[in-house]
Amino acid sequence: MIPLALAASSDSEAPFVTRLAGSEGNGAGDSRCIASSSEESLWSGPHGLLRIEHPREAVSGDVVLVRPAEGRLDRLLRSGSRHNSLLVTEQCDQLCVMCSQPPKKTHDDRFDLLRDACLLADAGMTIGITGGEPTLHRERLLDMIEDVLAARPDLSFHVLTNAQHFRREDVFRLRRPEYVKVVWGVPLYSADPLTHDRIVGKIGAYERLIDGFAHLMLAGARIELRTVLTRTTVDGIVDLADMVARDLAHVEQWSLMGLENIGFARNRWSELHVDLRDGFEPVGHALDVATLRGVRARLFNVPLCHVPEPFRHAAVASISDWKQRFGEACSTCRARSACSGFFEWHPPALLEEVTPL
Known part of the structure; x- marks a missing residue:
């Protein structure tokens, strides 16, 4: 597992962002490495000296958030990685x-x-935006994206969002040219409103989501639809595929996602988890329905x-x-480089239940 939080100390008292630019850094936000060993590195930048308990080679090029009062830094954007997401809030209304990220x-x-x-x-x-629910702070979020x-x-x-906080007046804003560079990842778990509401723990969520889809569609927004595969969602996945193909065919992609054994799912694993080796038939049917009707499904x-x-x-090699x-x-396995593998916190007993290709 790649560590994203590292022990660090700094001359600065206030949190700050800097790019760890190696020995050649000279940009306005860059910190330059002036010493390094196998255990730590020392950097100099606009906020003074920064000591990191990690060697230079492992973090060079990363954009980090330094929190001096906590004695740590967060590797926000790792250089050369395709998997960079910013947690903008831990608040959520579902x-x-x-x-996987309890609010x-x-x-x-x-x-x-x-x-x-x-x-x-x-x-x-491409920078991921996640939460919590980012659009609970819609104005701050959109201002940041536009800036x-x-x-x-x-x-x-x-941007991962439940899409329930867009308003009609946002449509014109979201039509601006810069939003062609934004994809909204929106979860939908069932074609049945009550089932969707029960899964997200919020009465009326389905109705508000449909309104949100309408606003995004009017804005010409790019949408990735997301459905986590649990026993409940798999039971209704074919009906959901039919709904997506009928009513949401404009989405750029429908992503069917394996369950992550963390957060609320950890204590509910036995009631939520679906072993697709034995239960793939409805998922395969849903993929066929979507594909045959022009919806890209992954x-x-x-x-x-x-x-x-x-x-x-x-199947996409999707795990960060x-x-x-x-x-x-x-x-x-000869297919390992194209495989998603497992999440770091997948139940250990299940890690070896594989058949190398």
Whole structure:
């Protein structure tokens, strides 16, 4: 597992963002490495000296948020990685039964710092925005996106949202040219309103989501639809595929996602988890319905060997590199480089239930 939080100390008292630019850094937000060993590195930048308990080679090029009072830094944007997401809030207005990031009541507003981080990103990077529910702070979120894309049009964003907080007056704003660089990842768990509401723990969520889809469609927004595969969602997945193909065919992609054994799902694993080696038929049917009716559908977070061969083309190596794990038996698999593998916190007993291809 790649560590994202590191012990650090700094001359500064206030939190700040900097890019660890190695020995050649000379940009306005860069810190330059002036000493390094196998255990730590020392950096000099606009906020003074920064000592990191990690060697230079492992973090060079990363954009980090330094929190001096806590003696740590967060690797916000890792250089060369395709998996970079910014947690903008831990507040959420839903309580999904399988939530991997259980919400908190408090909000630490870091939008200005996160904007600064985005401005230091590698060229052409796609930056994920996640929560909590980012659009609970809609104005701050949209302001940040617009500020960044005005200065860095080479960047793009992927925003995870329940899409329930967009208003009709947002339509004209979301039609602005810069939003072609933004994809909204929106969860939908059932074609049945009551089932969707029960899964997300919020009465009326389905109705508000449908309104949100209407606003996004009127804005011409780019949408990735997301459905986590649990026993409940798999039971209704074919009906959901029919609804998506009929009513939401404009989405760029429908992502069917394997369950993550963390957060609320950890204590509910036995009641939520679906072993797709034995229960793939409805998922395969849903993929067929979507594909035959012109909807691009993909399978995330599921090892290739758990997917029947005719559907492996739809399986994506989707798990972020910092939390990806493989079983020992996977070492001989010829398809490993194209496989999602498992989450780092997948139940250990299940890690070896693989069939190398």
